[in-house]
Amino acid sequence: MSEPKALREPDAPSGPRGSVVGLRGAAYAYEDGPTVLSGLDFDVVEGRALALLGRNGSGKTTLMRLLSGGLRPGRGNLSLAGTPVTYDRKGLTRLRTTVQLVVQDPDDQLFAASVEQDVSFGPLNLGLPDPEVRARVAEALAALDIVALADRPTHLLSYGQRKRTAIAGAVAMRPRVLILDEPTAGLDPDGQERLLATLQGLRDAGTTVVMATHDVDLALRWADDAALLTPAGVRTGPAAELLGRRDLLEQAGLHLPWGIAVGELLRAHGLAPGSGEGPRTAEELAALVAGPQSGEPVSES
Numbered sequence: 642m643s644e645p646k647a648l649r650e651p652d653a654p655s656g657p658r659g660s661v662v663g664l665r666g667a668a669y670a671y672e673d674g675p676t677v678l679s680g681l682d683f684d685v686v687e688g689r690a691l692a693l694l695g696r697n698g699s700g701k702t703t704l705m706r707l708l709s710g711g712l713r714p715g716r717g718n719l720s721l722a723g724t725p726v727t728y729d730r731k732g733l734t735r736l737r738t739t740v741q742l743v744v745q746d747p748d749d750q751l752f753a754a755s756v757e758q759d760v761s762f763g764p765l766n767l768g769l770p771d772p773e774v775r776a777r778v779a780e781a782l783a784a785l786d787i788v789a790l791a792d793r794p795t796h797l798l799s800y801g802q803r804k805r806t807a808i809a810g811a812v813a814m815r816p817r818v819l820i821l822d823e824p825t826a827g828l829d830p831d832g833q834e835r836l837l838a839t840l841q842g843l844r845d846a847g848t849t850v851v852m853a854t855h856d857v858d859l860a861l862r863w864a865d866d867a868a869l870l871t872p873a874g875v876r877t878g879p880a881a882e883l884l885g886r887r888d889l890l891e892q893a894g895l896h897l898p899w900g901i902a903v904g905e906l907l908r909a910h911g912l913a914p915g916s917g918e919g920p921r922t923a924e925e926l927a928a929l930v931a932g933p934q935s936g937e938p939v940s941e942s
């Protein structure tokens with residue numbers, strides 16, 4: 642297998658505990674609206690796939706917009722690699738070349754006539770030379786598997802193709818952190834699987850990916866870490882641990898992931914080994930039920 646192509650410099654600095662982008666003591670309230678978040682300390686850690694989980698209205702989109710600079714915290718601050726962001730032109734450019742948000746509805750993001758023009762917009766806006774823009778667009782179209790759509794008018798694309806184009810536009814900025822708001826919503830099962838494979842490719846190439854979702858099963862399967870948005874605040878931890886916490890899930894208005902529920906049941910009935918995590922997928926369930934006696938012998942070599 643060939644080495645995944647690095648989409649950014651591998652040794653850019655990060656802040657305390659590997660934080661690429663973080664909020665300290667952050668609060669946000671909409672004008673004439675609710676206080677959505679307050680006293681929030683939150684970090685996106687380099688290289689850790691993070692799922693942001695909460696029921697509708699829990700503040701996932703608000704948090705993502707704070708992290709990507711679309712909203713400015715009313716209190717506290719946003720920092721990049723430990724340095725507070727300034728919301729002037731220079732500071733926002735630094736933020737946008739580090740963190741890119743893909744909004745939930747691609748129709749809120751796409752506006753150019755063709756796929757290629759849309760994906761070029763961000764790099765052109767950075768004032769990059771033409772060959773650099775072309776290289777980035779080619780790389781982003783390839784990463785999203787939409788090279789064949791380059792000249793297609795955006796209004797003739799399917800929903801899934803529009804989603805991919807919107808993500809390509811963010812990838813063309815070569816962000817260290819790619820934030821996706823409910824990226825699988827509205828996709829059919831095959832579209833979801835293809836998107837997860839694409840995101841895996843971006844992760845392998847060194848991009849830190851954050852996803853908002855209310856799908857606990859998807860989060861368990863996909864994420865290294867999970868952040869649960871509860872009325873009492875945001876709880877973050879390893880996905881497999883946090884998503885086994887019934888108390889926190891209940892506070893967040895979510896249910897136990899299917900895999901964890903099945904694993905508990907199998908263990909309670911002695912049908913699976915007494916320790917361990919998961920299963921996270923149907924394949925892991927099959928392996929767990931088969932057990933070591935009927936499976937392949939474990940080889941240490």
Ligand SMILES: Nc1ncnc2c1ncn2[C@@H]1O[C@H](COP(=O)(O)OP(=O)(O)O)[C@@H](O)[C@H]1O
Pocket residue numbers: 671672673674675677695696697698699700701702703704
């Ligand atoms: N533009 C807005 N103006 C006023 N209130 C808003 C606005 N956007 C979101 N809200 C409110 O803020 C809360 C959090 O919303 P949001 O961040 O969109 O949650 P989620 O993405 O988890 O569904 C909700 O109560 C929502 O109604």
Ligand SMILES: [Mg+2]
Pocket residue numbers: 701702703822
């Ligand atoms: Mg939302």
